[in-house]
Amino acid sequence: MYQTLTLNDLPARDRFALWRETVASAVAPVPYDIRSDHADDFDATMHVLNLGAVQISRHVQSPIHVRRTAKLIRQSGAEHYHLTLVRRGTTSATQAGRDTAVGPGDLMLHDTWRPFHGTHTGYRRVDGVQVMVARELVPLPPDQVGRLCAVRLPGREGVGALLVQFLNQVTRNAGTYRPADAARLGGVCIDLLTAVLARHLETEHAVPHDSRKRTLLLRIHAFIERSLGDPELSPGLIAAAHHISLRSLHRLFADQGTTVADWIRTRRLEQCRRELASVDHRHLAIHTIAARWGYPHPGNFTRAFHTAYGLTPSEYRRKQEAHSAIPST
Structure with a gap:
């Protein structure tokens, strides 16, 4: 359920090759071409949390470039949404004719069935959380969700802030969860992601009732937590x-x-x-x-x-x- 990898004990010349191999086998269920201008002295720490149908991973690493080419898509046509939360540095993405860069605290989505180019740069070590979820698990029309790929999704307000809070907390406590927690946490992640996308598409009514209800309850829990010090809370x-x-x-x-x-x-x-x-x-x-x-x-x-x-x-x-x-x- 939970894996961690650090490259500190390896010779600098071997680190990037192991990193690429590990990402290809343990993290991404679809192949990416990963390169780095720091391959000779690459440094990275990775934590991976498998939550059934959802995978959440945190990467603290040297800057990298990632590509999902037409050739790679032909090799593996798996259809997933890939969400990035930027914690430190800058993430840039190009997909479907859009080219966008986002900074700390914001989110960006791309899909794996169309060509994609992304970079994670800006500091000696960048820090981000990645979420991978199969397309069929997000109950929104893919052609509509596609309009949000390579678009900045604010993470400091509304349900976006709730998703960011969840991702930060779940990765911070990743080693404490039990296998029985996986399905529940994966469901929470899908509900919040769906709510964020629906909010930006203005199609909240298209989200299944149970998912809307669970997301509302999460928002209420967060509101209560922020308001506990108010004796008038009722x-x-x-x-x-x-x-x-x-x-x-x-x-x-x-x-x-x-x-x-x-x-x-x-x-x-x-x-x-x-x-x-x-x-x-x-x-x-x-x-x-x-x-x-x-x-x-x-x-x-x-x-x-x-x-x-x-x-x-x-x-x-x-x-x-x-x-x-x-x-x-």
């Missing part, structure tokens, strides 16, 4: 912010086996518990931590914390401090 405010009825909001959470209030309370308490256990937050009073996460009244916080964890906040903090004071052997 189901009514959440529903209004997402232009849905209270009944629809409650149904979304009921389908997940929980309620809006329970979700908010659990996330607030988890954040409080994390800070109470943190050495970096020991200088903060318990009531200060509680207020930061939406509990302005200490008594309410203490009761909620004790109900959830079986200890008062002060008891929990003392227990964590005693544990961290025990010398490791």
Whole structure:
């Protein structure tokens, strides 16, 4: 499910050849011609997460040039969408008569059944996340999606920001997932990608209902996470912010086996518990931590914390401090 590769231990002259071989066999399900102006001293680290029908990989590497030529397409006609999130450097792409460059925080799409040329340049080491998904898994007409290839897709606002947040988080925690998580995470990725594309095509109505519902729930979760410190956060405010009825909001959470209030309370308490256990937050009073996460009244916080964890906040903090004071052997 998870693989990692670093070239640091290899002689400089051997690194680029191994990199090309590894990308061809383990990363890209379709062949690319990969070249680099830094082949003599190439450096790269790669993390690959296989999520069933979706592959997500993070590359920190020397600048490269990639091509998908007509000859390579004839050799392997596999039809995939390939999404790039730029984290550092610049990615340029040419496809279907369009030539576009994007920088950190933005996204760019291309497909594998038409010729493509891309470059990743701008720094000694560039950094990006790549997503590969089969065409048939994206429930939008390919001719419409094709209009978004080699086009800048903003990643700092709306559902684009949600997709970027997901990709950053899933690659950061890649080594912690279990095989049972793969299908769920792959489905989340496809839902978010579909929502981003539909938004730019203005065809949200064409997205299947279940996919729209899952994407909406992800947006609501992200909104709640950003708003945990607001003591006025309520189901009514959440529903209004997402232009849905209270009944629809409650149904979304009921389908997940929980309620809006329970979700908010659990996330607030988890954040409080994390800070109470943190050495970096020991200088903060318990009531200060509680207020930061939406509990302005200490008594309410203490009761909620004790109900959830079986200890008062002060008891929990003392227990964590005693544990961290025990010398490791």
